[in-house]
Amino acid sequence: MYYVYPAIFKPNPKGGYTADIPDMPGCVTFGKTLEDALKTIKNALCVRLCTLEDEKTKPPRATHPAEIILQDGAFMALIDVDTKKYRSEHENKAVRRNVSLPAWLNARAEQSHINVSQVLQEALRKRLKI
Numbered sequence: 001m002y003y004v005y006p007a008i009f010k011p012n013p014k015g016g017y018t019a020d021i022p023d024m025p026g027c028v029t030f031g032k033t034l035e036d037a038l039k040t041i042k043n044a045l046c047v048r049l050c051t052l053e054d055e056k057t058k059p060p061r062a063t064h065p066a067e068i069i070l071q072d073g074a075f076m077a078l079i080d081v082d083t084k085k086y087r088s089e090h091e092n093k094a095v096r097r098n099v100s101l102p103a104w105l106n107a108r109a110e111q112s113h114i115n116v117s118q119v120l121q122e123a124l125r126k127r128l129k130i
Helices: 034-054 083-090 103-111 116-128
Strands: 002-011 017-020 028-031 075-082
Touching: 002 034, 002 083, 017 034, 028 034, 034 075, 034 083, 075 083, 103 116
Parallel strands: none
Antiparallel strands: 002 017, 002 075, 017 028
16 A cells, blocks of 8 residues: 655754654654655654554544644655555565475476476466566
């Protein structure tokens, strides 16, 4: 799923930036640079949204940017994340799957030194268009 949420960035007096997604309590990060803060808040938001999806919990509505009230020195940026893309890039833990094949097909694959798991992954990616 694709989501867009506003984030508030605050410069830290000792350096770096704090980034916060007001609509996601506890979704707060810190970066030594603005780029780092942007990267870490985007990752934190994506992890939080994936968790909500896994729990089958509807994410909170994103506050409209015009409704955001900023304190001195703070600024707002919209953060967009794609949980489907994030999952495909980060959730690569292998799982065991019992697959049935005709004996002759399995024998031919073994004789040809074909990695059946790899072929299955490639076929699933093609079929799912990912």
